[in-house]
Amino acid sequence: MKILVVGTGNSWRGDDAVGLEAATALRERLPQAVRVLATEAEQSSLMDEWEGCGAVLIVDAVHSSAAPGTIHRVDLNAEVVPHAVLKGSTHHFSLGDTIELARALKRLPATALFFGIEGARYAPGEPLSPAVATSVPAIVEEIAKEVEALLNRD
Amino acid sequence: MPDETRTIKTDYLARVEGEGGMLIRLKGKEIEEVKLNIFEPPRFFEAFLRGRYFTEAPDITARICGICPVAYQMAASHSMEKVIGATIDPQVNALRRLLYCGEWIESHSLHVYMLHAPDFLGYPSAIEIAADAPEVVEKALRLKKIGNHIMCVVGGREIHPINVKVGGFYSTPTKAELEKLVPDLEWALAMSEETVKWANTLDFPDFEQDYVYLALDADGAYPIEGGDRFVTSSGINAPIDEFYEHVVEEHVEHANALQGHLKGVGPYLTGPAARYALHYDLLSDRAKAAAEGIGLPKVVNNPFKSILVRSVELVEACDEALRIIREYEQPAEPTVAVEPRAGAACGASEAPRGTLCHRYEIDDKGIILDATITPPTAQNQPQIEADLRGFVGKFMDLPNDELTLRCEQAIRNYDPCISCATHFLNLEIERSE
Numbered sequence: 001m002k003i004l005v006v007g008t009g010n011s012w013r014g015d016d017a018v019g020l021e022a023a024t025a026l027r028e029r030l031p032q033a034v035r036v037l038a039t040e041a042e043q044s045s046l047m048d049e050w051e052g053c054g055a056v057l058i059v060d061a062v063h064s065s066a067a068p069g070t071i072h073r074v075d076l077n078a079e080v081v082p083h084a085v086l087k088g089s090t091h092h093f094s095l096g097d098t099i100e101l102a103r104a105l106k107r108l109p110a111t112a113l114f115f116g117i118e119g120a121r122y123a124p125g126e127p128l129s130p131a132v133a134t135s136v137p138a139i140v141e142e143i144a145k146e147v148e149a150l151l152n153r154d
Numbered sequence: 155m156p157d158e159t160r161t162i163k164t165d166y167l168a169r170v171e172g173e174g175g176m177l178i179r180l181k182g183k184e185i186e187e188v189k190l191n192i193f194e195p196p197r198f199f200e201a202f203l204r205g206r207y208f209t210e211a212p213d214i215t216a217r218i219c220g221i222c223p224v225a226y227q228m229a230a231s232h233s234m235e236k237v238i239g240a241t242i243d244p245q246v247n248a249l250r251r252l253l254y255c256g257e258w259i260e261s262h263s264l265h266v267y268m269l270h271a272p273d274f275l276g277y278p279s280a281i282e283i284a285a286d287a288p289e290v291v292e293k294a295l296r297l298k299k300i301g302n303h304i305m306c307v308v309g310g311r312e313i314h315p316i317n318v319k320v321g322g323f324y325s326t327p328t329k330a331e332l333e334k335l336v337p338d339l340e341w342a343l344a345m346s347e348e349t350v351k352w353a354n355t356l357d358f359p360d361f362e363q364d365y366v367y368l369a370l371d372a373d374g375a376y377p378i379e380g381g382d383r384f385v386t387s388s389g390i391n392a393p394i395d396e397f398y399e400h401v402v403e404e405h406v407e408h409a410n411a412l413q414g415h416l417k418g419v420g421p422y423l424t425g426p427a428a429r430y431a432l433h434y435d436l437l438s439d440r441a442k443a444a445a446e447g448i449g450l451p452k453v454v455n456n457p458f459k460s461i462l463v464r465s466v467e468l469v470e471a472c473d474e475a476l477r478i479i480r481e482y483e484q485p486a487e488p489t490v491a492v493e494p495r496a497g498a499a500c501g502a503s504e505a506p507r508g509t510l511c512h513r514y515e516i517d518d519k520g521i522i523l524d525a526t527i528t529p530p531t532a533q534n535q536p537q538i539e540a541d542l543r544g545f546v547g548k549f550m551d552l553p554n555d556e557l558t559l560r561c562e563q564a565i566r567n568y569d570p571c572i573s574c575a576t577h578f579l580n581l582e583i584e585r586s587e
Contacts, residue, residue, distance in 0.1 A: 012217060042221050044268065044295065045302055093268055097281065104284035105291065124198050 001054035001154050003147060004109075005036045006046060008060045008095060014126035015068070015119030018136065019060040021128065022117070025140045030147055044093040047102050055111035055150050057143055060095055061132075062116030069118060069131035071139055076103075076112035113146060115139055159186075176561060178546055185550075188543045190535055190565065203525040208234050208494060208516045209320045215512070215527065216315070219571055221264075224257040224309065225505035226527075227318040229512040232380050233501025234320045236395075237516055240492055245485040246322040247379070249308055252332075252478045253315065254379040254503070256304025258471040259342060261506035262426075262464045263301060265569045266349060267294030270461050273563035274356040293345060297468075300335075300342045304475060307331060322489030332479045339476050346468035347444050353465045354448040359560065361545055362455040365537070366419050367428035368401075370394070370504055376436040376470060377429055377504045384502065384509065385432055388419050394500045397511050403528060414533035421536035424508030425568060426463040427454050438477075441470040457541055457567040464569070494520025505530050507569045531570045538568055 007023025010016040023038035030036060037049060050056040062072060076099055093101075102108045117139055120129040127133075159181050179187040199218055203211060211230040216223035228250060235242060267290070268280040277283050284291040307327055309315025317323050366388045370381030385391045390400055403412035416422045430437075431453040437445070445466045454463050498515035508530025515524040545564050549557060 040217075042264070044264070044298070047295070048299055048302075093264060093280075097279065100281045101284050101291070104281050105288050125202070 001150060002052060003034045003055045003057070003150055004050045004053045005030065005034060005143065005147065006049065006056065006058045007036070007038045008040070008043065008046075008058065010040055012124055014121045014123050015117075015129055015132045016061045016122050018117045018119065018128060018132050018139075019058075021136055022059045022115075022139050022143070025136060026143060029140055029144050031151070034147055034151075042093055043095045043098045044101065046095070046098050047105075047107050050109055050112075051107070053109045055113075056109045057113045057115065057146060058095065058099075059115040059117070059139060059143065061119040061122075063119060063122075064116075066118040067131070068120035068129060069135035071135060071142065072114075072116035072118070073142075074114040074116070076108060076114055077110070111150060115143060176542070176565060178542060178561060180546065180550060183550065185543055185546055188539050188546070190538050190542070200525045200527055203514075203522050206522050208237070208514070208520040208522055209492060211512075211514060211522065211525070212318055212320060213316075216318075218527070218529075221261055221571060222257060222505045222507070222510075224254050224305070224315060224318070225503050225510045226512075227315065228254060228379050228503035229501050229510045229527075230514075231318065231320050231501065232503065233499050233512045233514050234516070235492075236499035236501055237497040237514060238320075238492055238495045240321055240490050242322060242490065243485045243487070245483055246326070246488070248478050248482060249323065249326060249485075250318075251379045252475055252482075253305060253308040253318070255471040255475040255478070256301045256308065258378065258467060258506050259301030259475070260298050260305065261301070261569075262468045262471070263294055263297040263349075265506070265566075266353065266461055266464050266468070267291065267297075269569070270464075270563075270566055271356075273559070273566060274461070297342055297345050297349075300338045301471075303338065304335060307335060319489060319492075321492040322485075322487075324488060326484055326488040328484055329479075329482055332482055336476065336479060339472055339479070343440065343469065343472035343476065346465065346472050347440070349468055350444040350448060350462065350465040353461050354450075356461065358456055358458045359545075359549070360456075361458065361548060363457060363541060363544055365427070365431075365455060366416060366422040367431045368416070368422050368424045368509060368533070369428045369432045370502055370509055371433075372436075374436070376433050376438075376474070378471075378474070380501070380503050386416065386419075386422065387428075387432060388416065388422075390416075394502050394511065397500050397502065397528075398513065398526070401511075401528065401533070403532065412528075412532050413535045414528060415536060421540050422533070423537045424530050424533050425460070426467050426506075427457070427460050428508065429504060430454065430463045430466065437466070437470055438473045440473045441466050444469045457564065460567045460569075494518060498524070505571070507531060507571055508534060529571065531568070534568050534570065538565055538570070541567070 005026055007019040009019040011020055020038045023036050027036040175191040177189045212227040215226040215230045272279050310317035368386045370377035371383040371385045372381040383393055401414050403414050434452040496518040500513045502511040511528045513526040516522050541564050
């Protein structure tokens with residue numbers, strides 16, 4: 001199965017970089033056959049990236065009321081990303097928009113998982129906050145296990 | 155109730171790049187307050203650039219925006235090349251223009267179909283359009299992807315291209331590599347022409363403003379990747395190095411982006427409508443034919459019709475990309491040597507949403523002493539507020555919901571880039587254990 005792992009965010013905005021850092025770590029951790037993409041791109045193009053993939057696993061920072069460092073896991077084929085996600089988007093075309101657009105166009109892979117890491121601060125130029133930095137190995141481990149299970153299923 | 159206070163407010167504007175909100179306060183028939191709140195992080199990039207080596211400016215400033223990195227790379231490169239007195243090979247310049255066409259195609263197609271069209275069609279977003287008319291959205295995405303692809307081939311990758319440098323490129327594509335883009339671009343050109351006709355079927359509010367337009371002057375070409383001069387409809391025609399003698403930036407309390415004004419004039423408009431009004435004659439025959447085909451006048455003063463002008467510029471970008479590829483000859487060297495020289499200069503380019511001006515001062519070792527970056531949205535902000543004021547004045551009898559939507563649309567007319575966005579999701583999770 002073709003698998004894509006996407007880490008996204010903004011490397012200049014504090015905890016928003018966590019998805020990128022997780023992707024960088026996952027690139028070392030995962031078998032070479034698994035494509036790992038760390039991207040700060042406008043996100044509607046992600047649909048093209050996962051075209052032809054049996055599975056996509058996406059990791060990004062999230063902002064809800066949970067404690068910093070909390071890991072959220074959403075099965076995108078089973079759950080709709082809450083609409084507030086879209087409303088709060090600061091993107092031209094955000095990840096939430098892209099996921100819902102892909103759903104509408106029937107372009108979500110059969111397995112599509114979202115991993116959100118609760119951030120604490122997003123100020124320009126700041127490093128990851130301690131709680132978020134601490135959660136990176138855990139998210140890497142969780143995604144690596146998911147990928148392993150998917151590969152074993154083949 | 156003549157003194158009833160009405161507040162029209164949007165805390166977080168969707169479908170714009172960055173973080174912004176809008177507040178309009180009415181008392182009876184009187185507009186008390188109009189504010190476009192921009193929470194753009196203070197432009198720490200300007201401070202960040204001081205002390206860095208001059209060749210780093212294109213790559214650092216490209217990070218300001220995920221949607222117009224080429225605009226930043228070009229403005230920074232032009233500025234630095236002027237300071238050090240570098241002369242760029244004409245074919246390298248042509249490649250830069252091609253790269254920039256890719257950015258225009260990507261950005262304009264995204265804005266026209268995915269961000270602006272929902273306002274006209276009465277949909278909350280492109281997602282609902284995709285459910286009802288997937289073929290329209292698929293075509294828009296294909297058009298956008300073709301723009302991305304140009305950026306990959308010329309720029310190395312689509313976002314924050316890595317191939318641009320002061321002096322030229324790290325490497326240049328062969329003619330054969332560019333020619334592979336032709337079939338897609340021919341489709342994109344036809345699709346852009348279709349886009350102009352489609353956009354013309356939309357309904358536009360009856361609203362015009364008396365604009366002062368500002369755009370670069372690219373010495374006989376439609377301004378895209380740069381220009382040594384800038385012109386305004388108020389009569390300015392000056393070297394770009396005099397930009398800050400005419401444009402003053404002011405800090406206002408409600409926004410942490412600086413607002414641009416033309417000295418002695420006030421608010422002005424930069425972007426597609428300005429380029430089109432000031433340089434209509436320089437459009438390609440195909441772009442002019444597309445405009446004439448829908449009866450679009452040479453000056454478009456209805457800001458809601460910016461979607462038509464943006465569509466005409468899509469035709470221009472596709473047609474121009476094809477011309478550049480036809481005439482391309484791979485340059486002998488991808489870059490000229492760049493040696494530091496003390497001095498200061500302005501450089502500018504036409505981002506999809508308007509003129510972007512950079513000014514740098516460097517010392518004889520090439521260290522940046524001072525940097526000023528004036529993005530188009532900062533320049534347009536006072537004009538956006540003026541549009542809101544004018545629009546609300548004319549349409550204040552509309553119910554609140556509709557007026558709010560129309561005001562948001564009036565902001566999106568400018569395709570504002572309230573740049574350096576965070577990408578995190580505002581997530582609401584409700585789960586029972």
